[in-house]
Structure formats: C-alpha cells, structure tokens
Amino acid sequence: MNDASAPTGLMGRLRQGLGRTRNKLQEGLGQLFSGGPVQLDDELSELLEDQLLMADVGVETTTRLMRRLREILPGEAAEDSQAVIDGLAQAVEEILTPCEMPLEPVADKPPYVVLVVGINGSGKTTTIGKLARRLRDEGRSVMLAAGDTFRAAAVEQLQIWGQRNEIPVIAQHAGADSAAVIHDAFAAARARGTDVLIADTAGRLHTQDNLMEELRKIRRVLQRQDPAAPHEVLLVLDAGTGQNALNQAREFHQAVGVSGIALTKLDGTARGGIVLTIADQLGIPLRFIGIGEKAEDLRVFNAHDFARALLASAREEAQA
Amino acid sequence: MFEQLSQRLSESVRRLRGQGRLTEDNIKDTLREVRMALLEADVALPVVRAFIERVRERALGREVIGSLTPGQALIGVVREELEAALGERNEALDLRARPPVVIMLAGLQGAGKTTTAAKLARYLQEREKKSVMMVSVDVQRPAAIDQLETLAGQVEARFFRGQADQPVAIAREALSQAQRAYVDVLIVDTAGRLAVDEAMMQEAAEIHEAVSPTETLFVVDSMTGQDAANTAAAFNEKLALTGVILTKTDGDARGGAALSVRHVTGKPIKFLGIGEKIDALEPYHPDRVASRLLGMGDVLSLVEEAERSVDQGEAERLARNVSKGKGLTLEDLRDQMLQMKKLGGMGSLLDKLPGMGKLGAAAGQVDDKQIDHTIAIINSMTPRERRKPDLIRASRKRRIAAGSGTRVQDVNRLLKQHMQMQKMMKKMGKGKGGMQQMMRQLQGRMQ
Structure with missing residues (x-):
C-alpha cells in the first residue's frame, strides 16, 4: 500500500504536464482492464469506488459520482478503459468547475x-x-x-x-x-x-x-x-x-x-x-x-x- | 472526536436489536453500515476491509450464548475486534534505559510535533518526576527553534541551542550536553517532512542513528484521512517507530487515523493531544477509546482525571453538606465551577460521560466564558449574600451586576439556577453516600 519510492506526489504529476498524466492514466487503468471493451459491472464499480474513497472523496460524494458515471455511460459496457476514466473525470470536473474561480486581488480602494x-x-x-x-x-x-x-x-x-x-x-x-x-x-x-x-x-x-x-x-x-x-x-x-x-x-x-x-x-x-x-x-x-x-x-x-x-x-x- | 463514529456505530448495531438470530444476511447489512461508518471516520480502506473481514468470520462462527441478544453478540465481536485493533492496553513510555533516555519525535509538517514536545516535557517532569532537556533540529522552518525555546521556557524544561547548522550535528551536540548535565530525558524535535521526500527521510534516519532513541514517536494529526496509513508505513520503515502520539483530538474529527496507524505500524498509540494548553496531553487507553467508539462512554478516565485535579477535601466537604440536606451555597457553586475549569471546562467533562455523545455537541456551547461570568457574579457578592441569597433584592442586584460587569438579568438567571439546583441537591441528598451516589445517579440517568 505504501510506496515511498514514488518520486512525486499527486501534483508532481501535474507539474509534468497533462499529456504525461494522461499517459500514466492509460497505463494504470490499461493494465487493469487489458484493453478493449470494458464491462460496467459491480466489480468495476467497486474498483472505482475504492479509488475515490482512498483519495478521501468520502462515501456520500463517491456514491454520487458513481451514479453520475452511470448516466454518462448508460450502456452495459464502455468502449475501453479510457472512456471509463474520461467519464469519471467528467463527473468529478462537473462538481469542481463551478468553484474554479481564481483570486483577483483588486480593491476599489487599496489595500x-x-x-x-x-x-x-x-x-x-x-x-x-x-x-x-x-x-x-x-x-x-x-x-x-x-x-x-x-x-x-x-x-x-x-x-x-x-x-x-x-x-x-x-x-x-x-x-x-x-x-x-x-x-x-x-x-x-x-x-x-x-x-x-x-x-x-x-x-x-x-x-x-x-x-x-x-x-x-x-x-x-x-x-x-x-x-x-x-x-x-x-x-x-x-x-x-x-x-x-x-x-x-x-x-x-x-x-x-x-x-x-x-x-x-x-x-x-x-x-x-x-x-x-x-x-x-x-x-x-x-x-x-x-x-x-x-x-x-x-x-x-x-x-x-x-x-x-x-x-x-x-x-x-x-x-x- | 470520537462522538460521530460512536453514533454511527451504535445506530447500525441498534438495528439488529430485537431480531431472533444472526444470519449471513442481516450481518451483511450491519457490517456494511459498520464499513461505511469506519470509512466516514477516515479509517484507511485496506484497514476497514481487514477489520470487517475479521468481524464477519468471528461473528458467523460464534453461537449466540445464553441470554445475549444477537445484537449484543455482534456488538461484542465488533468491540473485541476494535479493541484488539486499537491495542490491548496502554503502553507507557520506556524510561528504564540508562539516562539520558532519548525521545525522538517525527511526523509530517503541521502534525503538532513542537507543541507535543513541550507537552511531553511537562508530562515527564510532573508525572514522572524526570528532568528534561529539549532540542530542536528543525533548521528548515523559520523560527522553529525559537518556538521550541519559548515553549521550553513555559514548561520550565532545559533547552539546548546548538551551534551547528546541520540537524545531525545538533542532535549529537545535544546528546553529549544531556549526558554532561545528567538530565533524565532528552526530547529531540525534528523538522516536518514528507514521506515521499527521500532526502528528508534519509536525514531523519541519520538523526535517529546519531542519538539512538529509546522512544521514536510518530506524531500524527487525528484529522488525517486515508493518507495516514501511507505516511505511517513510510515512517515506520525508516525509523523503527516505538509508538504514536495522536494530536488535535479535541476537534470533532472521528479519529479513524488512530485505527489506520495502529494497524499499519503495529505500534502502540501512547498519548493523545487534547487541547491548546500545555498540559493538554493524556495517556492513551485503547480499551476506553474502543468503548467510546461504541458509545459506552469513558467514565474511567473521567474519574481518574477528577481524582487528579479536584481538591479531595473540598469535594468531601461539599458531599457532607449535600448529604446533610444543607444544600449548596453560592460559595459551593463557585468552588465547583472553579474545579470544573480545572478539569478542562464543560465540554471536555461532558465528553466523557456515557451517552453524552449527542448532547455533547450542544453542551459544548456552554462555553467557559459563561462559567467565568458566573464566577465573577458570585465574587461580586458579599459573603453574607453568598450564604443567604434571599437577601439579594433589586438594589443589591444592581450593585452585583455593576461589580461583575454583567447585567441584572444575568444575576437573576444565576439566582434562579441556584434555587433549582438547591432543590435537586436536596432530593439527591436524601440518599446515602454523597458524591458517589450522585455520580451513580447521574450515570444511571444518562445511559
């Protein structure tokens, strides 16, 4: 479970650029699903749930995200693992995007x-x-x-x-x-x-x-x-x-x-x-x-x- | 911090009450609830899995014996497993080595190492009667060494300020200084570091080797989430930990990190940090924490705490008065409030009474300021008024309010409360046994 030798944290990967991150994603899930169509069954749900839970997402929000994923991917199978990742990432992003508001520190009268x-x-x-x-x-x-x-x-x-x-x-x-x-x-x-x-x-x-x-x-x-x-x-x-x-x-x-x-x-x-x-x-x-x-x-x-x-x-x- | 988890667990177990027997099915539902409760409490997922699996095996293999209900049988298993997971007993610090006994603190940034170092020094001086020297080898964070020096001054421990600028060298200097000064214990505070930072972890290992500590304690924030498991494992691997200190437990986190760290490292949790103040550190009692998790309260540590800081004579006098039916004067009330403050305020007191999980949150609102106000009002009365509150009429009330910086309404409220208390105390006083009787009645009522 522990991996002290991992060279970078979560955001270390961000630093390496999005392209690289995507590759890693594909590598990771690719190994798991071994390419090709992916059955959207209980086993997969549990796997994805576990990942969210281990990222501190919490039980309630995880359940919500999984429900949303089923809306995004309504069929019994997805095209490939990438489609599953993209679907879940989309669900996560939908929650986060409204809160993406950079600080603009300009006052009418400073400071x-x-x-x-x-x-x-x-x-x-x-x-x-x-x-x-x-x-x-x-x-x-x-x-x-x-x-x-x-x-x-x-x-x-x-x-x-x-x-x-x-x-x-x-x-x-x-x-x-x-x-x-x-x-x-x-x-x-x-x-x-x-x-x-x-x-x-x-x-x-x-x-x-x-x-x-x-x-x-x-x-x-x-x-x-x-x-x-x-x-x-x-x-x-x-x-x-x-x-x-x-x-x-x-x-x-x-x-x-x-x-x-x-x-x-x-x-x-x-x-x-x-x-x-x-x-x-x-x-x-x-x-x-x-x-x-x-x-x-x-x-x-x-x-x-x-x-x-x-x-x-x-x-x-x-x-x- | 454990209240919320307690509530979840007791709710999920309550659903089993009234059912004839444990079946694979109804166990499954309840265990799913327990699983959710543990996850919500930030217990790391792999640890939750292992825990649930053990409980399932044990519960299914076991017959429901005698007069036990299935619910009781299951709660028994959950409780036993929880206790086993949290550690069998309190393990004290090992202070038997040849002095100076070295205690090294390590952990992530912001876990509370420096504050804990000072609390630990105070604890060792007061409870263990040891002489303590402290040293900080944190050359990273600006003013970290100054911070520890200030705290050392507050707890009246010796402080060693090294000449070197390398942590390992400072640690060595401190050790030889501690030997020369014949102190009993040397506490080494280290810089906060990330488990994934190879260089920093290596440095920690070198410091560890240089001072060969008897105790290497991992300081971890009780609010930590899933990451507690990863971090604890990494530190344990590099530093051969001997124990864990769980900090900031006075917050409202559910404290699952305790279970994760314990499971991953196998090392005992030795202390809990329970507040801002320098004396807010208490030895960890796993059995009690397990019962607190299950909503059974923590009367034992309440009693122990009360024995420590309440003036015994005072308590006996009060008990005599009450049992004689003399009732509680305003002076008694003031003394009681002062003692309550000694015990760490209303919130921390209620926290420990069984069944107070739900009430605790609301009662926390009775903050200590109110107690201060009440004490101020009573202080502004004449001794005669305190003994005979009936004397207090309008003009006296105005004087008392002005004297204590409160309003006449506040004085009225206190007098009314006092009257009600008198009534209650007289009722209780009719039973024999004074304070003990009161405690028992209080418990009975709350359970």
Missing part, C-alpha cells in the same frame, strides 16, 4: 485585504509567504500582518520570512490582540498605498467557540476601517485531512464567511479528495493548491487538471 484562517498546522504561514511572493512578482505591492500572536515564535517566523523577501511585516509582541495588530497593519497599508494586505491569524480548531469569536472580531474591526474588507477570507486546508475538512470549512464559513480555499501539502501522498465534497456542499471557490516548498509551487486551482490528477493518483495507489 485589498486577504484574511488567512485555518486550523493549527494547516500551512497558513507558509501559504502566506508563497502568496505574497506571487503577488509581488505580478507587480503588486504587498504587506503582511503578523496576526498569529498566540503560537510561540509565529511572529518571528513571519518577520524572518519578510526580511528575506523584502516584504514589510507589521507586528507586535507575542500575546498582543490579533485584531489590533491587523487594524494597525491596515492603517499602515492604506497610508502607504499598498495594493494587498495579507493578514495571518493563529491556527484554531473550528470547535473552539471563543477562538472563532475572536475571528469574528477581527472581521468586524476590519469592516469598520473599510466596509469592503476583508475582501477575501482564505481558508487554508491540509490536503491530508479526511472527512473532517468539511466540518472545518462549514464552521469557518459560518463564523467569518470563507470566500476562498487554498489546499496545501499536495506534494505528499495525500490527494485532497475532500474538496469535492466541500465544493459540492458549500460551493466555496477553490483558489490555490500548494504543491511544494517554493513560491511558484502555489498554483492557481484548475478543475480539469485536478480531476485527472486525482484519478491518476488514486489508480496508482490501488495498484501499489
């Missing part, structure tokens, strides 16, 4: 404020770093607010990163009021005419009412400074998360109105299939995927590529 939220260890600070670099490389001026005043050395982490990349970081001491830090950063960004302000927040479990209340407060404080702010509330989700990611998305959405999702850590063996359920049930736009350590490894989400990579990867997993 455009991106408030970054998520549970502990989901990759917020790393994502902020990559996002800041990306926006700066696009020619925008960027400022960071060190709103994670709780975790030991979180402020330092952001400051060190800011120094290395020559991006200003507004910070106070550890333990300071997060809303106050972000408030000050907003004022500074507005005064300097900065295009985009990215605000970090402390990681919090979505079940901690008091900490979710603190996020609401940050939102209120920003709204008082600019009714349009925060323009984007970006939820950072670890692709390794299982079905609980839906609860996370729902709770953060209820608390502060999540307007975009960044799916991180797709460079490992995790596949992030839970975003299908999130897209299906909550319809939150999928902005970015994180596929590595480097700044350029924060990619704009693409439903078509994601659907194919998800199935390719699941396929290999089942085989290993």
Whole structure:
C-alpha cells in the first residue's frame, strides 16, 4: 500500500504536464482492464469506488459520482478503459468547475485585504509567504500582518520570512490582540498605498467557540476601517485531512464567511479528495493548491487538471 | 472526536436489536453500515476491509450464548475486534534505559510535533518526576527553534541551542550536553517532512542513528484521512517507530487515523493531544477509546482525571453538606465551577460521560466564558449574600451586576439556577453516600 519510492506526489504529476498524466492514466487503468471493451459491472464499480474513497472523496460524494458515471455511460459496457476514466473525470470536473474561480486581488480602494484562517498546522504561514511572493512578482505591492500572536515564535517566523523577501511585516509582541495588530497593519497599508494586505491569524480548531469569536472580531474591526474588507477570507486546508475538512470549512464559513480555499501539502501522498465534497456542499471557490516548498509551487486551482490528477493518483495507489 | 463514529456505530448495531438470530444476511447489512461508518471516520480502506473481514468470520462462527441478544453478540465481536485493533492496553513510555533516555519525535509538517514536545516535557517532569532537556533540529522552518525555546521556557524544561547548522550535528551536540548535565530525558524535535521526500527521510534516519532513541514517536494529526496509513508505513520503515502520539483530538474529527496507524505500524498509540494548553496531553487507553467508539462512554478516565485535579477535601466537604440536606451555597457553586475549569471546562467533562455523545455537541456551547461570568457574579457578592441569597433584592442586584460587569438579568438567571439546583441537591441528598451516589445517579440517568 505504501510506496515511498514514488518520486512525486499527486501534483508532481501535474507539474509534468497533462499529456504525461494522461499517459500514466492509460497505463494504470490499461493494465487493469487489458484493453478493449470494458464491462460496467459491480466489480468495476467497486474498483472505482475504492479509488475515490482512498483519495478521501468520502462515501456520500463517491456514491454520487458513481451514479453520475452511470448516466454518462448508460450502456452495459464502455468502449475501453479510457472512456471509463474520461467519464469519471467528467463527473468529478462537473462538481469542481463551478468553484474554479481564481483570486483577483483588486480593491476599489487599496489595500485589498486577504484574511488567512485555518486550523493549527494547516500551512497558513507558509501559504502566506508563497502568496505574497506571487503577488509581488505580478507587480503588486504587498504587506503582511503578523496576526498569529498566540503560537510561540509565529511572529518571528513571519518577520524572518519578510526580511528575506523584502516584504514589510507589521507586528507586535507575542500575546498582543490579533485584531489590533491587523487594524494597525491596515492603517499602515492604506497610508502607504499598498495594493494587498495579507493578514495571518493563529491556527484554531473550528470547535473552539471563543477562538472563532475572536475571528469574528477581527472581521468586524476590519469592516469598520473599510466596509469592503476583508475582501477575501482564505481558508487554508491540509490536503491530508479526511472527512473532517468539511466540518472545518462549514464552521469557518459560518463564523467569518470563507470566500476562498487554498489546499496545501499536495506534494505528499495525500490527494485532497475532500474538496469535492466541500465544493459540492458549500460551493466555496477553490483558489490555490500548494504543491511544494517554493513560491511558484502555489498554483492557481484548475478543475480539469485536478480531476485527472486525482484519478491518476488514486489508480496508482490501488495498484501499489 | 470520537462522538460521530460512536453514533454511527451504535445506530447500525441498534438495528439488529430485537431480531431472533444472526444470519449471513442481516450481518451483511450491519457490517456494511459498520464499513461505511469506519470509512466516514477516515479509517484507511485496506484497514476497514481487514477489520470487517475479521468481524464477519468471528461473528458467523460464534453461537449466540445464553441470554445475549444477537445484537449484543455482534456488538461484542465488533468491540473485541476494535479493541484488539486499537491495542490491548496502554503502553507507557520506556524510561528504564540508562539516562539520558532519548525521545525522538517525527511526523509530517503541521502534525503538532513542537507543541507535543513541550507537552511531553511537562508530562515527564510532573508525572514522572524526570528532568528534561529539549532540542530542536528543525533548521528548515523559520523560527522553529525559537518556538521550541519559548515553549521550553513555559514548561520550565532545559533547552539546548546548538551551534551547528546541520540537524545531525545538533542532535549529537545535544546528546553529549544531556549526558554532561545528567538530565533524565532528552526530547529531540525534528523538522516536518514528507514521506515521499527521500532526502528528508534519509536525514531523519541519520538523526535517529546519531542519538539512538529509546522512544521514536510518530506524531500524527487525528484529522488525517486515508493518507495516514501511507505516511505511517513510510515512517515506520525508516525509523523503527516505538509508538504514536495522536494530536488535535479535541476537534470533532472521528479519529479513524488512530485505527489506520495502529494497524499499519503495529505500534502502540501512547498519548493523545487534547487541547491548546500545555498540559493538554493524556495517556492513551485503547480499551476506553474502543468503548467510546461504541458509545459506552469513558467514565474511567473521567474519574481518574477528577481524582487528579479536584481538591479531595473540598469535594468531601461539599458531599457532607449535600448529604446533610444543607444544600449548596453560592460559595459551593463557585468552588465547583472553579474545579470544573480545572478539569478542562464543560465540554471536555461532558465528553466523557456515557451517552453524552449527542448532547455533547450542544453542551459544548456552554462555553467557559459563561462559567467565568458566573464566577465573577458570585465574587461580586458579599459573603453574607453568598450564604443567604434571599437577601439579594433589586438594589443589591444592581450593585452585583455593576461589580461583575454583567447585567441584572444575568444575576437573576444565576439566582434562579441556584434555587433549582438547591432543590435537586436536596432530593439527591436524601440518599446515602454523597458524591458517589450522585455520580451513580447521574450515570444511571444518562445511559
């Protein structure tokens, strides 16, 4: 089941380009079905189901996808394995495409404020770093607010990163009021005419009412400074998360109105299939995927590529 | 985190109740439900398969004996298998080696290694009376070493800051420093790494070799999905793990990762991370977790926890008062609330009572702020008012509200609640046995 020698993760294959991915797909399923027409029977259904389940797609969404596949391929047999893969990929894509909405950080009155939220260890600070670099490389001026005043050395982490990349970081001491830090950063960004302000927040479990209340407060404080702010509330989700990611998305959405999702850590063996359920049930736009350590490894989400990579990867997993 | 899985499982088993016997058919339906519940709980698919297969074999081979109903027989099998899968008993850390005993923590990025390192240091100092030194060999993440240093300060453990910039060299330096300083335990926190990153995994193996840890613990987020199985297997292969620490179990994830990791590595889960605070780490009890999975509650660990942090004398005095029918004064109420806070707040308390799975979610809303408010209100009363709440009329209420930063309505609500509690306590007090009796009654009512 484990395959430590696999050279790349799910998104590694994305990097190699779609053509290559398609080949791998054909290789994988081709071996399984040994070419020619494919019977659409229970055995095949179970096989495909297993792949979706092992990609963290979840029981309910998997059942739905299989039903949709039967609509796409109504006969008793498909032409070949490629037709089956294409059919399933189409079903996946149908769910994801409505959520394929890239971030457009342009405010009527700058700064455009991106408030970054998520549970502990989901990759917020790393994502902020990559996002800041990306926006700066696009020619925008960027400022960071060190709103994670709780975790030991979180402020330092952001400051060190800011120094290395020559991006200003507004910070106070550890333990300071997060809303106050972000408030000050907003004022500074507005005064300097900065295009985009990215605000970090402390990681919090979505079940901690008091900490979710603190996020609401940050939102209120920003709204008082600019009714349009925060323009984007970006939820950072670890692709390794299982079905609980839906609860996370729902709770953060209820608390502060999540307007975009960044799916991180797709460079490992995790596949992030839970975003299908999130897209299906909550319809939150999928902005970015994180596929590595480097700044350029924060990619704009693409439903078509994601659907194919998800199935390719699941396929290999089942085989290993 | 286990509530949702508990509910699914108990529902699927309940359907078997009232049926005459287990047949291949009705077992099949229920097992499909169990399979779905386990998948929904993020147990890895191959592990689910193996589990279901074992239960099927055992259930079909077994006769329904004596007065057991078929449902009970099946739940028995599921439970036994679940317990077997989760580990037979709690396995403590091995601290018998010649000091310094080295504990190495490894895992994916964001699993919670650094926080866990600090919690573990605190645990070893307080419960095991060991002297602890900590070192971070994470030269990757900016400020990771600072983070551990800050945490070491908080738990008052020694911290070693290496001069080297290579993880393996830092680990070696730390070990010889720990030997010179005669500390009992050295905790080595490592950088988060991906199982597929060959170079990083190799580095971890080198660190492992350099310090030859007695305990090599895999730190894994309880919210992890199917990937938990892959990752655990990869780490186990490279590092010869001795145990697992499951983190962030205070969330609402169903915690299937526990089963996956256990199955794949065969290594015991030793601790659970149960909250943000530095003392939020508890030893893992597999039998209890299995019964929690099956909705039977976890009274044992509640009792143990209560014994640890509740002031015994205080509890006895309270029990005496109640059993004498003296009732509960506002002072008693305040003390109780303070103790409840010590136990980790309302949510974590209710979590452990049997049958509270469903209520737990709602009760979690009784957040600790409310408890703080109540304590503030009682603090703003005079001692006389606390003993005789009847004295509290309009002007006193205004003063108390102003003093505690609340509203008169809040004061009214507290007084009313207190009155109702008095009534209930007096009723309970008529039975003998004080607190124990109360506990038993409480349990009986909830089951």
